[in-house]
Amino acid sequence: MESVYLPGTVRDRIQDLIKEYKVTQAELAAKIGCTDSTLSRFLSGKTDKLSDENIIRIARVFNVSTDFLLGVTDVPDRKNYEISELGLSVQAARNLYTEKVNVTVANRLLESPRFAELTYMIGQYFDDTLAAGFAAQNKMISSVSSLLRGSVATDTAVQTAREINRLKVPVYQADLTTIQNQFIAALKEVKKEIGSDLAASQKMSGEITRKMFAELTKGQDMRHPSVTPEQVADAITNTVSGMDGVDDGALKEFNHALVNLMQSTMQPPPQENGHADQ
Numbered sequence: 001m002e003s004v005y006l007p008g009t010v011r012d013r014i015q016d017l018i019k020e021y022k023v024t025q026a027e028l029a030a031k032i033g034c035t036d037s038t039l040s041r042f043l044s045g046k047t048d049k050l051s052d053e054n055i056i057r058i059a060r061v062f063n064v065s066t067d068f069l070l071g072v073t074d075v076p077d078r079k080n081y082e083i084s085e086l087g088l089s090v091q092a093a094r095n096l097y098t099e100k101v102n103v104t105v106a107n108r109l110l111e112s113p114r115f116a117e118l119t120y121m122i123g124q125y126f127d128d129t130l131a132a133g134f135a136a137q138n139k140m141i142s143s144v145s146s147l148l149r150g151s152v153a154t155d156t157a158v159q160t161a162r163e164i165n166r167l168k169v170p171v172y173q174a175d176l177t178t179i180q181n182q183f184i185a186a187l188k189e190v191k192k193e194i195g196s197d198l199a200a201s202q203k204m205s206g207e208i209t210r211k212m213f214a215e216l217t218k219g220q221d222m223r224h225p226s227v228t229p230e231q232v233a234d235a236i237t238n239t240v241s242g243m244d245g246v247d248d249g250a251l252k253e254f255n256h257a258l259v260n261l262m263q264s265t266m267q268p269p270p271q272e273n274g275h276a277d278q
Helices: 010-021 025-032 036-043 052-062 090-097 103-111 113-126 129-151 155-165 173-194 198-216 229-238 248-266
Strands: none
Touching (some): 010 025, 010 036, 025 052, 103 173, 113 129, 113 173, 129 155, 129 173
């Protein structure tokens, strides 16, 4: 959750941040490359001169936006970062900027605590942190199995060596299984946060179907309603007719196709020669 500060001037902002982060004026002055007296005179109101470069450096020291320091916004969180600060390659930034990557999905995942943990798991997979341990374990198992085969020439020893050898684990199996489970869990959590319109869509489709059936059977004996394929096809296509982007010609073809499909399913199957009822 974003922190929100009370409205204030640039002096108020800097003084609040100094107190919050427990640094002295001298320490801050050293970090931004100005003299202690210059910063002190500005904060005390003796001078209004503090260069734009110093404002930018102060923002970087406290990891806040310059808009926050200047009082444009009361939320300190930075909105803009240099590519180098984010650790992104130029190509990664280009993919985001040109939307080759789904930006909405990327944002959702990057905001997920579970996905953040997942990136460390993937890092361990890339640098073989866990795989090295399993490789060493497999090597030890192979050595014990070979030693057993070579030193004891009995059927039982051979069988035992085989059983020991089966204890080997593919070196990347644990990594990939853990990564897969964590990634699926992250996706499910993001999906839950976003919400789903599936239930609403199903309910709406059911209501439309009931309304359509009621219109088609209006005035009929509901114990033996009569509805033709043409009526059903017309009712379905009429629900989208006139909408923006709907091609009337294509809709008409779809209508005919629906009629033909329903007529074909309603026809009794052809009887084989010699088996017709007499």
